[in-house]
Amino acid sequence: MTKTTDTPAALERHCVGLFGGTFDPIHYGHLRMALELKQELGFDDMRLLPCHLPPHRQMPGRSSAHRAAMVRLAVEGCESLAVDARELNRERPSYTVDTLEELREELGAEVSISWCMGMDSLVNLSKWHRWRELSRFAHLVVVSRPGWEIPSDGELGAWVRDHHKAPQSLKREPSGSLVIVPLSLLEISATQIREQIESGRSPRFLLPDPVWHYIEEKQLYLTRNNTTDES
Ligand code: ATP
Secondary structure (H helix, E strand, C coil), X not given: CCCCCCCXXXXXXXXXXXXXXXXXXXXXXXXXXXXXXXXHHCCCEEEEEECCCCCCCCCCCECHHHHHHHHHHHHCCCXXXXXXXXXXXXXXXXXXXXXXXXXXHHHCCCCEEEEEEEHHHHCCHHHCCCHHHHHHHCEEEEEECCCCCCCCCHHHHHHHHHHECCCCHHHHCCCCCEEEEECXXXXXXXXXXXXXXXXXXXXXXCCCHHHHHHHHHHCCCCCCCECCXXX
């Protein structure tokens, strides 16, 4: 077996973690995952990217402005997490590959960029726009979730086998690896929170209080859709 020694350049490489989602609404499951990944993988920056027009799923019921406002409130005063709202400034679907290409251009060739997601997102990766190019611009970091297996069949299974590496590769290379991280996740979903509010129950303690106060003030989630920014 060959022993790999990290070069000084790899040890100093700046590492940026990105966590995208519809965040409709953001909750402690998302926030814990972002923080634990940052700590576990030693990211220098960890950014949450609310997505504007998700191409892979149904349009969220709340406007981009409401969802982004809730993400900002959730991380207010938390130095470890930041919000990157670039996808909201595009009037077209939020393709991850476009976001990563733009960030690679902005951050330069040497910075390590990691796009983080749950295993439920990885299983659908081959439906994403230009999915094979994602690893040209970034690493993919996947958190295993109970009930979700690592894809092993077909084109995606072959891609997973080719790219699967140990977490150290995130420091060694700027992009190109798939790293799978077992983390204990909080069993919270945005769907569960929306259903609770719609049926008159409180989702308090599943999400930060400032986010809950915003939801109450704007009367979000009382019906299936509140898409306007003014409500
Ligand atoms: P919904 O219930 O509306 O599908 P969600 O809670 O799964 O929403 P999304 O905004 O769709 O949240 O998810 C963004 C990312 O967060 C995905 O990669 C997903 O795997 C991850 N994620 C969702 N819930 C959790 C959780 N409880 N813990 C950790 N990660 C989560």
